[in-house]
Amino acid sequence: MNSDTIAAIATPPGFGGIGIVRLSGVDAAHIGTAICASLGKPREAAFRVFRDAQGRVIDEGLVLFFPAPSSFTGEHVVEFQGHGGPIVMDMLLQRCVALGARLARPGEFSERAFMNDKLDLAQAEAIADLIESGSTQAARMAMRSLRGEFSCRVHALVEELTALRVYVEAALDFPDEDIDFLSDGRVEQQLGELLQAIESLRLAADQGRVMREGLTLVIAGLPNAGKSSLLNLLARTDAAIVTDIPGTTRDILREFIQIDGLPVHLIDTAGLRDSDNPIEQEGIRRARMALDEADLVLWVYDCRSGLPRIDAAVRALDIPLLLIRNKIDRCDEPPGRREHGILPEIALSAKQGAGLDVLHDFLKRHAGVSELAEGGFSARRRHLAAIDKAEQALNRATNTMLETRAGELVAADLLYAQQMLGEITGEISADDLLGEIFSSFCIGK
Ligand SMILES: Nc1nc2c(ncn2[C@@H]2O[C@H](COP(=O)(O)OP(=O)(O)OP(=O)(O)O)[C@@H](O)[C@H]2O)c(=O)[nH]1
Ligand SMILES: [Mg+2]
Numbered sequence: 232m233n234s235d236t237i238a239a240i241a242t243p244p245g246f247g248g249i250g251i252v253r254l255s256g257v258d259a260a261h262i263g264t265a266i267c268a269s270l271g272k273p274r275e276a277a278f279r280v281f282r283d284a285q286g287r288v289i290d291e292g293l294v295l296f297f298p299a300p301s302s303f304t305g306e307h308v309v310e311f312q313g314h315g316g317p318i319v320m321d322m323l324l325q326r327c328v329a330l331g332a333r334l335a336r337p338g339e340f341s342e343r344a345f346m347n348d349k350l351d352l353a354q355a356e357a358i359a360d361l362i363e364s365g366s367t368q369a370a371r372m373a374m375r376s377l378r379g380e381f382s383c384r385v386h387a388l389v390e391e392l393t394a395l396r397v398y399v400e401a402a403l404d405f406p407d408e409d410i411d412f413l414s415d416g417r418v419e420q421q422l423g424e425l426l427q428a429i430e431s432l433r434l435a436a437d438q439g440r441v442m443r444e445g446l447t448l449v450i451a452g453l454p455n456a457g458k459s460s461l462l463n464l465l466a467r468t469d470a471a472i473v474t475d476i477p478g479t480t481r482d483i484l485r486e487f488i489q490i491d492g493l494p495v496h497l498i499d500t501a502g503l504r505d506s507d508n509p510i511e512q513e514g515i516r517r518a519r520m521a522l523d524e525a526d527l528v529l530w531v532y533d534c535r536s537g538l539p540r541i542d543a544a545v546r547a548l549d550i551p552l553l554l555i556r557n558k559i560d561r562c563d564e565p566p567g568r569r570e571h572g573i574l575p576e577i578a579l580s581a582k583q584g585a586g587l588d589v590l591h592d593f594l595k596r597h598a599g600v601s602e603l604a605e606g607g608f609s610a611r612r613r614h615l616a617a618i619d620k621a622e623q624a625l626n627r628a629t630n631t632m633l634e635t636r637a638g639e640l641v642a643a644d645l646l647y648a649q650q651m652l653g654e655i656t657g658e659i660s661a662d663d664l665l666g667e668i669f670s671s672f673c674i675g676k
Pocket of ligand 1: 454457475477558
């Protein structure tokens, strides 16, 4: 339990009808009473005058008192709802500080809620995601995580892992038993089930991450293929210069769009070719660097050139590739989706817009938006990294079972997988990790 009391303006800076100063900690009730004479009944709004040390009126408004442990942080919490002007709010905050409160760090209220077991780590992160969400879907997914759906699935996995670990360790502790526990096939079967469950969790979490962070599309291709035209079409603006001179684009161009709530970062790049022009060379160098950021590369080519001549470096990338067969108005082809060998391809006209709907559908499906409508939850790279490590450990354990049946190694990998999943909800977490997570929150949260 923290011994100090923290205070912050919980509403955004600037002018507003209402502004809220929030206090949390052992002295919250005492400080609150000093400001407004009496707090009223717990959890009921009371109209009060807020006064400074000399008894002058700072503001008037509502006060709310949430006694510990029935509060957001689990400590005594007092909220003053006053008028939302920066000066009034600051006077009220300074008064709290003069009475012994300390200014809260970003995310400190949520950190205390976590410390007092009001929320687990994934739920605390979901609060920040909900506040920052850029689309309705992202907000819905953050809310699901906040309500504990993500944590529940992680917990269920941790419990199954623990049970299996106990079984393997028991088998190791009683090697003289008649039955060889490790050879009855049960461990392999449960490992297989766990791997399936963890894989489905990883898919859902990855889709959640895409909805939170957005999909990054890099538009690449030979000069004049119509890359900038495609950016303009998707962004519905004339952001990029389009000419019939090959080598028009040199700088990297970025646009942010939303496709039915899916956030998409578009990056237009210089056409890839050998060039003697130092400016174009620099553009091409930057284009190649931008490829590293991509979740999906759109390789644009002119239908009149027949087959796409994909740049060798682009082909070598370990990033999904979508071919865009452009300028179909010139080839008299219908727009649509087809497969080009193992690669998906969409035929469209960046200039006239035919086929844009097909591209939208592809991108939404690629991000998993349609399936997410009901069940997704917000997740972060940190969660995915932990899930990946747990999955690798389970794969190792499975191989060990099949090859050497070395129970100690299997038990160690199971323990490791359990710890990795525990990091998601914060059951097991290092202090620096907590510091990193909460410091990215806004003040007052
Ligand atoms: N007919 C037709 N022309 C197109 C289409 N898309 C692009 N163009 C034309 O092709 C030319 C090149 O288009 P850009 O969008 O500048 O091509 P780019 O790939 O960005 O070219 P660089 O920046 O030079 O690499 C322009 O004259 C466009 O108007 C299309 O779908 N149909
Ligand atoms: Mg261009």
